[in-house]
Amino acid sequence: MLDPPPGLTTFRRLLADRIREERTRRDLSQEQLAHAAGLAPRTIGAIESGRASTSTDSLYAIAHALQVSVARLVQDAAEPRPG
Template sequence: MNSSLGSSIQSIRKHRALSQSQLAEKSGLTLRTIQRIEADETTPRGDSLLRIASALEVSIQELTDSQLEENPGLNASIVWSSLSFIAFPFLGFLIPLIIWLPKRGRYKAVDKTAKTVLNFQATWMLLLILTPFVAGVYLAGVMEDMTTTTNGHNEVSPSKVAGAIKNVALPLLLLSLTNIIATVWNGIRAMKGKQAVYPPAIPFIRK
């Protein structure tokens, strides 16, 4: 069930053990303004909304989300769609983006879920791209160790090459498994109406 912005502010204020007078003082607004906002006689915008959010120590999105409809199915779709990275890495970012953009700002927690998924997938792709470069440096460094001298000729040892390839392939496998596990875990959470929780990622898209 949706609640009004005023009732959401009132609920958070009480949870913070603040009186209306204290919220007015912390936000720099008048007591009458706070009373009117909580009674839904007026709706705070711009600077007023920012001041109230700061005084309550919450984000503006947390306040405004209270007025939006819940759509766990959409949240879950955004998360599950990132599994498309299995077909092609960039799809894990592109498909969730395509699903999210038309619905942006229309449903509760959808923006936060989408940004979390996109930041994780973008970070994952960056690591996937960097891994071959790191692997190239590694192989160049161990190339000398992979050669043996026989009758005055340098020959590459097959067993050592296989070992080097294994060391390069392992990070790629771990990256893929991490993505799959994180997506499945968060897909289940989203279906239950819970917020997505991914490993730390670079905040390419600010929440």
């Protein structure tokens, strides 16, 4: 099996943080986001905790439910915020 590309774990963690930030900014619970995205609450929990990666379909559904673009979530995750 191939080793994951450098930075993949960091990217996954930052993406998880961005999803959580957007969710909490909108005062949504994990359950509410899961319902809006058509996903199981445990899936949102696993993604936000960094225990699971997300498929492109799930990422799109999450972004749509949060009313942000996938690009915003991914770009933010690729470019860590200072501080």
